[in-house]
Amino acid sequence: MEVRIPKRTLAEGLSLLERIIPSRSSNPILTYLPIELSEQSLILRGTNGEVDLEVKLPAETQGSGRVLVPAQTFFQIVRSAPGELVELVLREGERLELRSGAFSTQLSTTNPDGYPELLFALGDGGRIVAARLAQAITRVRYAASTEEYRAIFRGVQLEMSPQGLRAVASDGYRLARYDLPMELSTRKLVVPAKSADEIVRVFKDKEEEVVFAVREGSLTLGSDSLRMSVKLMEGEFPDYERVIPQGFVMEALLKAEALRESLRRVAVLSDRNNHRVNLLFSRESLTIDAEGDYGRGREELPLEATGEPQLMVAYNAQYLIDALGPIEGTVRVRLSGPTSPTLLQAVEDEGYLAVVVPLRV
Template sequence: MKLNVGRNELLGALSAVIGVVERRQTLPILSNFLLELQEDQLVVSGTDLEIELQARAQVENLTPGRATVPARKLYDICRGLPEGADLTLEVSGDKATLRSGRSRYSLACLKPDEFPAMGSLTDDIALTVPQHGLKILIERTQFAMAQQDVRYYLNGTLFEVSAERLRAVATDGHRLALSDLAADTGVAETQQIIVPRKAVLELQRLLDNTEEPVTLKIGGGQLQVDLDVIRLTTKLIDGRFPDYERVVPDNGDKRLEAPRETVRRALARTAILSNEKFRGVRLTLSTNKLVLQTHNPEHEEAEEELEVQYDGTPLEIGFNVNYLLDALGALVSDAFVMDLRNPDASGLIQAPEDGSSRYVVMPMRL
């Protein structure tokens, strides 16, 4: 295999795929890229057996073929070469030689036949949405995913596809994030899939804030996402996601409305003196007034008093301050509303006139 390629073109493909290659691997082949030369395109593949990433780069094809090369080493070499440099990559036997100007690098290769493939995907469902729409869905929900929870079905995001919308839901059992994207999916019956945490975060990294289309194909326990020259394929989590609609409160009789950024900054300041382990903040509500209070084992305290819109009965309730900060950070509106019922009931946070993104936070005793 032999090809000529610009450094920027090759680096773009390597950068798209490198995120799925773990630094420590049980199988040596998983620390390699698979390179496949097809006509005037080089296809770069990487996998961790759960997720497969592929990216294409325009090249000058001198001798077609397949090869594997050490992923991190090739990526670091290309990144360190001058901007706009021209490269020649030649693979012969178990050696790959990379040349650029007067520089030469020789890398050890493994047999390409050993590189694992994800297997073919049965295309049961296919839909197309704008890249920025899918990116926003992920950004507004991914922070609520669990991490290494024994309830494995929480270590990812639920994507629910119905006829007129794509919905993302994430929860770690203490808070829940939900966001909707209007889309003409063409799906007759509502379908649910759970996408693993790592695949969700890779998608967030790869998606652009553009109107360019992204195609999602679901089938055979896999999700395939096509973004122009990049393709992500991931296994899905086989489990039953909690009935999230039962968790979203709809009977709050007390409503707080306030400037989002003002409250977010006040929470960030009071969080400095919160208990580092429990991260609790007390919210005390009275007519048009909100008081935030935190304290820690060093007997340090913080208190912020804010003017808000509230005409319900007085209420004291505790929350994890990080959960409130995450929810307010995900909203983009100038103001937010928080529906409450009593100190033992979850709070619901959303924009005043837009329920497309909703955040449920469980209370905590302080």
């Protein structure tokens, strides 16, 4: 088998696999990169046991075949290849030769038969532009739990329905939800947060459509050039809708970025344990203050408010900063009382909603 491929194409393909293929593994064959040649394309694969990925690259090919090479070494070699083209040549049972400019290398190979078969589900469970799926996950990912307790919250729930795709994450103290209107068949899945990060990393810049397919506890996302399969978590989120407050006593509009920056500054002085900041909402201004071992900080921001003349609520500053993260422009803060959950919405992006539970006084 022989292949000629632009270095840039190959390097971009490998960069998608680089974080998925482990550099060490109790099953050492997983540290190898399977390279497969079919007509006019080079197919690269990798798995970390949770996420399987297949990348198909257009290339000039001769013959076909399959070989395993040490992945980390191959990544390094391609990254530093001096030429604009990379040529790979494999003669039966020999080393893989890689040539680029004045540089050449003979890489030891391993029998590909021992490599586990990666199973990508087929079927059409709906289509979505890859980058939009990544965007929906990114908006809510921060709220996923890192605690062992209530393990299901360590995932991101994807809810498909004829109304659209909804992504949800929560750790019990906060919740983030993002809605993308589109038509899908009804289904709920929970993707482990780390695998959700891989989906974002691989698909965030891809404007092509991916097809959803679910089989045997795995979600496959497939496009012309990429197929990714992630193991799903068992179960689904408990009914989170009931923590989303419905009645409000006060509502305020603020610039999201100014609020975020201000919270960051004042939080420097907050106590190290719960990052407590006190927010005093009044009709024309918000006063943020915090006090900890090293002193006290205070800042005032302008706002527009309706409802009660004044309300004091305390939060974990980091939770508020995280919840404001996906909001550009204006945030609508809807308060249901000093100890009831607060709702944050992006005025310019109706799909996003966050709930933060205040700290007890």
